[in-house]
Amino acid sequence: MQAFGSILPRSFYSRATTEVARDLLGRVVVHGECAGRIVETEAYLGVDDLAAHSARGITPRTRVLFGPPGHAYVYFIYGMYECLNVVAEPDGIPGGVLIRALEPLAGIEVMRKRRNRERVLDLCSGPGKLTQAMGITRAQNGADLTKGPLRILDGKPAPFEVEITPRIGISECADWPLRFVVAGSKFVSGKRA
DNA sequence: GGTAGGATGGGCT
């Protein structure tokens, strides 16, 4: 994992959510022996963004989004899947970045077993898929991403173009340009072929 | 190649 650089410091996350979402592209998520490079993110903004879980204020579930940056917010959706988010903004201000897709880099055999899928393109190409492949569950909700088995590394990304689009699968604020994609990546969500 | 619809359970109104 050393090839992917050092752990991102808390100051990285203590910025505007859109900046963090854009800057997380190319970084490397590590959990145990598995690692993947982030190729797709979405920003969910504090209180005015009605698509964000934080829009209706602090509840037992959304508490983490209002806490210190650089922690994981993992929630359960559609009765079957978990989604991994990264808490942004300074402590006390809500903001989250949904990790939507990874390019698998390490632990690929483990990912195949967890996913029961062979093709590398089918392992982490969606928010529910990547948590399953990486072994991330609600047990990691609130985990500190600057230490511990679940962490995010600098990733030393080569230069790349960023594509910005509206977010996927929401109805409120559906036209806000808050989805960030590594242009041309084969590993983004929604690919079939 | 393509898409329609079912599975499934926690959180909030």
Place this chain on the structure above:
DNA sequence: GCCCATCCTACCC
């Protein structure tokens, strides 16, 4: 009670 920041299978070109 109803809504979800989804994924997979079956089935149809």
